[in-house]
Amino acid sequence: MELMGQKDQGNLTTLLEFLLLGFSDVPDLQGFLFWIFLIIYMIILIGNNLIIIITKVDTSLHTPMYFFLRNFSCLEICYVSVTIPRLLADLWRQKRTISFLGCATQMYFFLIFGATECFILTAMAYDRYVAICNPLLYSLIMNTQLCTQLAAGCWISGIPVHIESIHLIFSLPFCGSHQLDHFFCDIFPVLKLACEDTYMIEMLIYVITVLVVPIPFMLILGSYVKIISTILKLPSATGRAKAFSTCSSHLMVVALFFGSATITYMRPKSSQSERMDKFLSLFYTIVAPMFNPIIYCLRNKDVMVALRKFLSK
Template structure:
């Protein structure tokens, strides 16, 4: 009989054509409740961010660089959550939670792309606030329409080539044994746990990409706000200081939520990873944080609230 020349590990690898997303199947009694909660949150995210996009587009008083970037950020938020939440909702309603390698790689790729783009957009927003507060006389000249479009375009496309190669390297690994992915979407840590052989080089690459995409933008934002706060404290009037702080507070809160959860997830030591903690953190930065972002920007931003009230029919506004 002719030998195929495959060892058992290779033979097993050829039959492993998909993963099973375990998700929340370990708590079957809560699946109905979780579906309802996640569906409500998803609708809030879609409606809240769509509202911000519409208001920043149609209201003349919001045709500024700050709200141009906010509109881009809201668009990214919709894309970001739509990569994971619809699949999560579907899996909560069915028994078959299989996901092919191609679908898993595609989900991971777009999740990473939109996540990276959000990091870059938040950095561009910090730069806009830096110029507005630290160089107010030059602000219209520096933050012109051309620069804003270039910055936004760069934020959307910069991570594309990096994450194409990054995702390809991860899914070029050999996967054998169990195909149960103990997560609700194809994130990097749970996928690497199923890989055979030494994944040290890939794990180091994860840290390097996380430093480039998360840590460096975060440090740039931090440096911007050190300068911003220093400038604000030098303003002569208390009213001026309060107004300057109010234009930055919403952005600072979003930065703290988004980057805080991202840094904890991707830059903490592998030894401290646990399935329960990974799922909790993933829920936080994929669902909870995007839900709070439009609420923060609407409720804590007087200009957005005024524009929103003006957009409502007069008979609604008491």
């Protein structure tokens, strides 16, 4: 199999393809993993498409909260579709090569949608903050124009964030092994194959990660400190319970996504291992997106009522 073309620089080679090892270390489980991941992918697609449909057709859900939830569900479909179809194809056909350009494209869109998810979750937290802390001004502040601008900003802001880092990563010379010990083209597994010092690129990645992960998380945390403080001051126990219920789903999704992303991209390089990286990547690329529509449906009475009405028709 010809995977490399020789350069005139000693032992350096120009990689034309990477070999995604994926789960080749457990060959007896390839078929089982294929069906498990296929079922999870179908759950994600069906669950998020149902949320998109019912929040669109049910007029009682035409509020800023469900507008952002609809955007979040669209994003989840895009996010998982960057990695899972490729993983399923590799498990099915046992051909794990991915072109150099294909690897760069997959990494770029994965990072874009990951950044967009951080921003959308932050916008959703701001919506809950205004709804609970400024209820009398909610409809005035969260008007259609602002919601559209926030959503558009979340989708667009992720596009330029990673252009420079992707360019620098795939401008590196790669030498020796072309085997990528991962199931998709993630940053650090690719950097391990480079034959130049990657310290500056890693520092750039950490800076971008701080901008995209901890800062939005701190904004969300600050919003919920204000929200919880306001809820605890409500005189009615029923009012407090209702306010908590509208926030609990979002909090659970935030904890799942930001927790796994922070551990993966912010932990020291010395503590990283291929097996742990794969496990964490599985969690935030496949497992967490599977739970998101379940969390938002089962823990939201309005969505469940709208879902029953939709299914009954």
